[in-house]
Amino acid sequence: MSDDILNKLINGGAVSKEQVQEARHLAGSLGIRVEEALVKLGYVDANEISNLQASKFGFETVNLSGYEIPPTVVEMVPESVARENVVIPLGLEGDSLIIAINDPMKFEVIDKLRFILNREIKVKVASNEAILAAINRHYGQSETESVDSMLSEFTETAIDITQTELKEAETATGDDENAPIVRLVNLIISEAVNMRASDIHIEPFENRVRIRYRIDGVLVERDSPPRRLLAALVSRLKIMANMDIAEKRRCQDGRIKTRANGKEFDLRVSILPSVHGQAVVMRILDRDSIKVGIRNLGFSEENYRKFQNIIRRPNGIFLVTGPTGSGKTTTLYSALGELNRPDRKLITAEDPVEYLLPGINQVEVKSSIGLTFASIIRAMLRQAPNVILVGEIRDAETAEMAIQASLTGHLVFSTLHTNDAPGSVTRLIDMGVQPFLVASSVMAVMAQRLARVACPKCREPIAPDPAELANFSITTEQASAATFMRGRGCSHCQHTGYRGRVAVFELMTMNSKLREMTFNREPAQNIRRQARLMGMKSLAEDATDKALKGITTLLEVARLQKAVD
Numbered sequence: 001m002s003d004d005i006l007n008k009l010i011n012g013g014a015v016s017k018e019q020v021q022e023a024r025h026l027a028g029s030l031g032i033r034v035e036e037a038l039v040k041l042g043y044v045d046a047n048e049i050s051n052l053q054a055s056k057f058g059f060e061t062v063n064l065s066g067y068e069i070p071p072t073v074v075e076m077v078p079e080s081v082a083r084e085n086v087v088i089p090l091g092l093e094g095d096s097l098i099i100a101i102n103d104p105m106k107f108e109v110i111d112k113l114r115f116i117l118n119r120e121i122k123v124k125v126a127s128n129e130a131i132l133a134a135i136n137r138h139y140g141q142s143e144t145e146s147v148d149s150m151l152s153e154f155t156e157t158a159i160d161i162t163q164t165e166l167k168e169a170e171t172a173t174g175d176d177e178n179a180p181i182v183r184l185v186n187l188i189i190s191e192a193v194n195m196r197a198s199d200i201h202i203e204p205f206e207n208r209v210r211i212r213y214r215i216d217g218v219l220v221e222r223d224s225p226p227r228r229l230l231a232a233l234v235s236r237l238k239i240m241a242n243m244d245i246a247e248k249r250r251c252q253d254g255r256i257k258t259r260a261n262g263k264e265f266d267l268r269v270s271i272l273p274s275v276h277g278q279a280v281v282m283r284i285l286d287r288d289s290i291k292v293g294i295r296n297l298g299f300s301e302e303n304y305r306k307f308q309n310i311i312r313r314p315n316g317i318f319l320v321t322g323p324t325g326s327g328k329t330t331t332l333y334s335a336l337g338e339l340n341r342p343d344r345k346l347i348t349a350e351d352p353v354e355y356l357l358p359g360i361n362q363v364e365v366k367s368s369i370g371l372t373f374a375s376i377i378r379a380m381l382r383q384a385p386n387v388i389l390v391g392e393i394r395d396a397e398t399a400e401m402a403i404q405a406s407l408t409g410h411l412v413f414s415t416l417h418t419n420d421a422p423g424s425v426t427r428l429i430d431m432g433v434q435p436f437l438v439a440s441s442v443m444a445v446m447a448q449r450l451a452r453v454a455c456p457k458c459r460e461p462i463a464p465d466p467a468e469l470a471n472f473s474i475t476t477e478q479a480s481a482a483t484f485m486r487g488r489g490c491s492h493c494q495h496t497g498y499r500g501r502v503a504v505f506e507l508m509t510m511n512s513k514l515r516e517m518t519f520n521r522e523p524a525q526n527i528r529r530q531a532r533l534m535g536m537k538s539l540a541e542d543a544t545d546k547a548l549k550g551i552t553t554l555l556e557v558a559r560l561q562k563a564v565d
Contacts, residue, residue, distance in 0.1 A: 009038075009044060009048075009052070015038060015043045015044060019038070019041070019043045020034070020038070022041065023037035023038045023041055023043065024037070026040065026041065033103075035049045036128070039127075039128075039129075039491075040491075041457060041490070041492070042457050042458055042490025042491040042492040042493070043457070043458065043490060049127065051125075059104045059123055059124065059125050060124050060125070061124065061125045061126065062090065062100050062124040062125070062126050063126075063130075064088075064100060064126050064130040064131065064133065064134045065130065065133075067090070067134065069088070069089065069090060069091070069134070069138055070091070073089050073090070073091055073092065073097075074088075074089060074138045074139065076089050076097060076117060077089045077097075077099075077113070077117070079135070079139040081113070081116065082135050082139065083135060083139075085101075085106075085109045085112070085113075086101070086102060086128055086131050086132065086135075087099045087100065087101045087109065087113065087131065088100050088131050088134050088135055088138070090124060093122060095119060095120060096119060096120040096121065096122045097113075097117060097119045097120070097121055097122070098122045098123075098124060099113065099121060099122070099123060099124070100124050100125070100126040100130075100131055100134070101123055101124075101125065101126075101131070102125070102126065102127060102128045102131060103125075104123045104125055110123065181229070181232045181233065181236050182236060184225070184229075184233070185233065185236045185237060185240070188200065188211065189258060189260060189265075189267070189282075190260045190261070191213075191222075192213050192284060193260040193261060193263075193265060193284065194260075194261065195213055195215055195220075195494065196215055196216070196499075196500075197213035197214055197215050197220075197284060198214050198215070198217075198283070198284055198325070199213070199214040199281060199282065199283055199284065200212075200213055200267075200280075200281070200282040200284065201213075201214070201219065201279075201280075201281050202233065202234075202237075202279065202280040202281075202282075203274075203279050204227075204230050204274060204276040204277035204278065204279060205276050206276055207227060208224045208226075208227055209224055209225050209226070209227055209229065209230050209233070210224055211223070211224065211225065214325075215494070215496075216452045216496075216498055216499070216500065216501050217325065217450055217452065217501060218452075218496075220494070230277050230278075231277075233280075234271070234277070234278045234280060237256070237269060237271075237280055237282070238252070238254070238271070240256045240258075240269075241254025241255060241256045241267075241269040242254055242255075243269070243271065248273060248278060249273055250273065251270070251271060251272055251273065252269075252270075252271040253268075253269065253270055253271075254268075254269045254271075255267065255268055255269065256269055256282070263286075263288070264287065265284060265285065265286060265287075266284075266285040266287075266354075267282045267283065267284055267285070268282065268283040268285060268352070268354065269281075269282050269283075270282075270283075283354075285354050285355060287355060287356075289330065290329070290330055290333045290334070290337075290355050290357075291337075292330060292334055293334065293337075294307065294308070294334050294335065294338055297327075297330075297331060297334060297503050298502040298503040298504065298505070298546070298551075299505065300505075300537075300542065300545065303505055303507050303537075303542075306444075306507055306509055307335075307446075307507065310443060310444045310509070311335045311338060311339060311411075312339075313411060313443060314409065314411065315406055315407075315408075315409045315410055315411055316406050316411065316412070316441060316442070316443035316444075317402060317403065317406045317412045317413075317414065317441050317442050317443065318335075318411070318412070318413050318414075318443060318444050318445075318446070319393075319414055319415065319416050319424050319442065319444075319445045319446070320332055320413070320414075320415050320416075320445075320446050320447075320448065321415065321416045321417065321418045321419075321420070321421060321423070321424050321445060321446070321447045321448075322415075322417075322447055322448045322449060323417065323449075324417075325450070326448055326449050326450055326503075327448055327449075327450050327501075327503050328415045328448065329354060329355075329415075330503075331446075331448060331503065332389060332413050332415070333355065333357065335413060336348070336357065336360060336387070336389060336413070337357070339386075339387055340357070340359050340360060344386040344387060345361070345383070345384065345385045345386050345387075346359075346360045346361065346385060346386065346387045346388075346389070347360070347361040347362075347363065347380050347383060347385045347387075347388055347389070348360060348361070348362045348363065348388075348389035348390075348391070349363050349365060349373050349376040349377060349380070349388075349389070349390050349391055350362060350363070350364060350365065350389070350391040351364065351365035351373070351391050351392065352364055352365070361383070361385075363376050363380075365391070372397075372398075373390055373391070373392070373393075373394065373398040373401070374395075374397040374398050374401045377390060377398070377401040377402060377405055378401060380405070381405060381408065381410070385410060386410070386411065387410070387411045387412075387413070388402075388405055388410050388411070388412045388413070389412075389413045389414070390402050390412065390413070390414040391414070391415065392414065392415050392416070392417075393414050393415070393416050393428070393431075395431065396431045396432035396433060399428055399431050399432075399433045400433055400437070402414055403433065403437045403438070403441045406441045407437075407440065407441055416428075418447070419447070419564065420447045420506060420524075420528065420538075420539070420564065421445040421446060421447040421506045421507070421508040421531070421536070422445070422508060422524045422525075422527040422528040422531055423524045423528075424442075424445045424447075425438060425442065425445065425514075425518050425524070425527060426521075426523065426524045426527070428442075429518075429521060435518055435519050435520075435521055436519055438518055439510075439515040439516075439518040439519045440515070442510055442518075443509070443510055444507065444508065444509045444510060445507075445508050445510075446505055446506065446507045446508070447505070447506040447539060448503050448504065448505050448506070448539075449503070449504050449539055449543075449560055449563065449564070450501040450502070450503055450504075451501060451502055451503075451504050451543050451546065451552045451556045451557070451560055452498035452500070452501050452552060452553075452556050453498060453499060453500045453501060453502050453551060453552055454485045454486060454487045454497065454498060454550065454551070454552060454553055455487035455488075455489075455490065455492060455493035455496075455497055455498055455499040456492075456499065457490050457492040457493065457499070458487050458488040458489060458490035458492065458493065458497070459485045459486065459487045459488070459497075459550070460485065460486065460487075460488055461483060461484065461485060461550075462484050462485065462486050463484070464479075464484055464554060468554065471558075472544050472547075472554060472557060472558075473544075474544065474548070478548060481548075482547075482548040482549070482550075483548070483549065483550040484547065484548070484550060484553075484554065485550035485551075485553065486553050486555075487499075487553070497553075498553075498556075502546060502551055502552065504539050504542040504543040504546065504560065505537075505539070505542055506536065506537065506538055506539045506542065507536065507537075508531045508536050511534065513530060513534075514527060514530060514531065514534075517530060538564075539560065539564050540557065540560060540561045540564060543556065543557045543560045543561075544557050
């Protein structure tokens with residue numbers, strides 16, 4: 001790429017000098033051109049590069065999206081030649097063949113085509129991605145199959161594998177890895193893993209089946225498979241998860257062990273009979289995701305010191321609260337990982353055991369045979385543990401057993417579903433636990449949520465409007481020292497502007513005043529007011545602090561405030 005085009009990109013604000021330098025380094029290591037590296041890094045759109053190239057050399061650009069090329073023209077250039085040189089024929093102008101190419105200065109490619117076809121070549125400019133998509137559309141799909149291409153194969157052809165229940169089950173067994181439904185299920189799982197999804201949702205409706213992935217806490221819809229594939233899709237997943245494929249009226253739960261991108265993954269499968277068929281949700285459990293050190297969870301310095309002091313206490317209860325999917329398990333597993341030493345015994349009671357932790361005794365709740373949280377805790381105490389993790393406090397019996405364990409010299413971690421930290425204290429009392437037991441056993445409560453992180457590849461500084469800052473109670477002094485960021489959107493973050501999440505916390509440590517208020521059954525808002533007076537930062541304040549540092553965005557803070565209020 002010539003320097004004047006690079007300068008245009010820099011002067012136009014499309015890229016920074018640092019991003020160009022990064023692209024040069026990547027281009028050198030991969031043996032590609034700088035503009036390809038800029039596109040690969042997600043800093044520049046491929047079409048923008050094509051337009052600059054075309055305008056510089058006086059060529060016309062062409063939009064290949066939906067561009068239909070006559071079969072007689074397509075046949076003039078062999079597929080191998082088109083793919084090797086990333087060109088596609090567009091049409092004839094007299095005796096000359098018009099082609100689309102990414103770089104009009106590739107004279108060797110143009111000369112090669114002129115020689116092979118024995119025709120004059122005229123050039124139009126399009127991006128590499130657009131040309132490859134057009135090649136796939138007109139010559140047939142490439143060897144690397146995608147979910148989209150697989151679904152289009154089912155939609156556009158008469159493949160029907162659900163004529164009878166027997167045929168459906170046989171097709172789904174997985175003995176033949178090349179069976180269409182087997183390939184489709186494998187592609188859905190591998191695509192979800194590649195996109196960093198935490199869940200896969202397969203939902204049946206009257207006329208279609210909707211597939212959605214939850215990425216960074218937000219559901220993203222994918223292409224819908226034909227409605228006739230639902231039964232075979234569900235049967236294939238049931239067999240992978242060792243479920244009963246004949247049972248269609250009851251809820252079922254199972255587990256799938258699979259490999260994707262060379263890594264082992266566990267999928268927790270839940271099947272729910274709905275009006276239009278069986279809905280499936282698969283929770284993707286990545287064992288590496290819980291190997292997050294406490295330092296990397298997102299604590300401020302003050303909260304980090306408090307957290308370290310809490311988990312090193314010899315006894316007492318530490319509660320983590322928040323809705324499903326707010327990172328409670330990751331936080332508690334990180335604490336257990338810190339405490340997991342040869343001189344300590346750690347036991348957990350979980351429903352279900354999601355991640356296997358080396359060196360820790362993990363017990364799975366099985367209510368059907370009487371193995372409840374309360375009965376497990378009762379048995380745990382005879383195992384002489386130092387630290388106990390109770391997956392969730394759901395009823396008064398479990399709460400009282402956890403409190404008794406803490407009062408007899410054990411450190412107990414558990415979770416509770418409340419909106420904020422002070423609400424947990426009153427929630428335990430509402431369950432039926434005596435206030436004096438809550439006051440004497442609970443040493444700290446931490447509420448948490450997850451905020452999306454501004455994409456590190458495409459984030460850029462912004463100057464928010466003063467009225468907007470006032471909505472977040474950000475002072476002029478704070479704003480002047482802050483670095484507000486937002487993601488522009490690139491291929492690295494699927495053009496969302498966000499990649500990854502960071503936890504925001506509200507940590508309330510109990511003291512004599514708060515214990516007295518708990519003992520007197522004071523309402524949660526009074527406890528909250530007192531905790532704030534003693535220095536507790538709210539979830540919204542912690543999120544705002546992260547926005548001031550450019551970790552997340554003000555839009556995320558606003559979204560979090562709505563969820564908490």
